[in-house]
Amino acid sequence: MLYHLKDKKIIFNEFFKIEKATVSWQRSSGKMGRSVTRYVIRRGDSVGIIPICPDGIILVRQFRYPAAREGVDPYLWEIPAGMVDKGEKPEVTAKRELKEEIGVISSKIIPLISFFLSPGALDEMFHLYYTRLSDCGEIVQVGGVEEEEEDLEVKKFDRSQIIEMIQNGEIIDSKTIASLMYYFLKFSE
Numbered sequence: 001m002l003y004h005l006k007d008k009k010i011i012f013n014e015f016f017k018i019e020k021a022t023v024s025w026q027r028s029s030g031k032m033g034r035s036v037t038r039y040v041i042r043r044g045d046s047v048g049i050i051p052i053c054p055d056g057i058i059l060v061r062q063f064r065y066p067a068a069r070e071g072v073d074p075y076l077w078e079i080p081a082g083m084v085d086k087g088e089k090p091e092v093t094a095k096r097e098l099k100e101e102i103g104v105i106s107s108k109i110i111p112l113i114s115f116f117l118s119p120g121a122l123d124e125m126f127h128l129y130y131t132r133l134s135d136c137g138e139i140v141q142v143g144g145v146e147e148e149e150e151d152l153e154v155k156k157f158d159r160s161q162i163i164e165m166i167q168n169g170e171i172i173d174s175k176t177i178a179s180l181m182y183y184f185l186k187f188s189e
Contacts, residue, residue: 002025002026002032003023003024003025003026004023004024004025004032004035005021005022005023006021006022006023006024006035007021007022008020008021008022010042016041016042016043016044017041017042017043018039018040018041018042019039019040019041019042020037020038020039021037021038021039021040022035022036022037022038023035023036023038024036039121040121040122040123041121041122041123041124042123043083043122043123043124044083044084044086044123044124045083045084045090045124045125045126045127046081046082046083046084046093046117046124046125046126046127046175047081047082047084047090047093047094047097047126047127047128047129048078048079048080048081048094048126048127048128048129048175048176048179049079049080049081049094049097049098049109049128049129049130049131050079050112050128050129050130050131050179050180050183051079051080051098051102051104051106051130051131051133051136052130052131052132052133053133053136053139053156054134054136055136055156055158056136056156056157056158056159056161057156057157057158057159057162057180058080058102058133058136058139058154058155058156059077059078059079059154059155059156059157059162059171059176060077060078060079060080060101060102060152060153060154060155061075061076061077061078061152061153061155062075062076062078062150062151062152062153063075063151064076064173067172072172075153076171076172076173076176077165077170077171077173077176078171078173078175078176079175079176079179079180080097080098080101080102081097081175082096082097082100082101084127090127090129091109091111091129094109094127094129094131095109098131100150101150101152101154102139102152102154103139103154104133104139106131106133108131108132109129109130109131110129110130110131111127111128111129112128112129112130112179112182112183112186113128113182114126114127114128115128115178117174117175126175128179128182130183136156139154139156141153141154159184162180163184166180166181
C-alpha cells in the first residue's frame with residue numbers, strides 16, 4: 001500500500017509537537033484516495049518495564065492530569081515507564097526509569113514487544129521490557145524524579161490482585177493493561 005504526502009507543517013511545538021499534514025493513500029481497490037488533512041502528535045517513543053519479584057509485580061501510582069475528569073481518579077496504577085530521550089536506546093531508558101521510579105538497578109532487561117499506543121493521533125511507539133528482581137527488599141516506597149514533580153507510590157501486587165484491579169477498573173492505564181495482560185499470556189502459570 002502506498003501513500004502520498006502533499007504537505008506537512010508543525011503547528012504546535014512545546015513538550016510535544018503537533019503536525020498538520022495533507023495526505024492521500026492507496027485504497028483497498030488499488031486506487032489512490034483524495035487528499036485529506038490529518039493531524040499527528042509527534043511525541044517520540046516510550047518504554048515500559050514490568051519489574052517481577054519472586055512474589056509479585058511492582059506498580060507505581062501517580063497523578064495524571066489528562067485523566068482528571070469527573071468520575072475518574074486521576075491517580076493511576078501503572079508499570080514504570082517513560083519517554084526515550086533523543087539518541088537514547090529504549091533498553092537504556094528502561095533501566096533509567098526502573099532506577100528513577102522504584103529505586104532499583106537491573107542489569108538484565110528483557111524485551112517483550114513493541115506497539116503503537118494510539119496510532120489515530122500519536123506517533124509514539126511503546127517498547128515493553130521486563131526484568132526479574134531477586135530481592136525486592138530494596139524497592140522504595142515513594143519514587144520518581146523530584147525535578148519533574150514525580151511523586152510515585154510504589155507497591156507490589158500478585159497476579160490475582162492485578163487481574164482483579166483491571167476487572168474492577170482500578171487499573172485503567174491502557175499501556176499497563178496491555179503490557180500486563182501480554183506478560184500474563186506469554187508467561188501463563
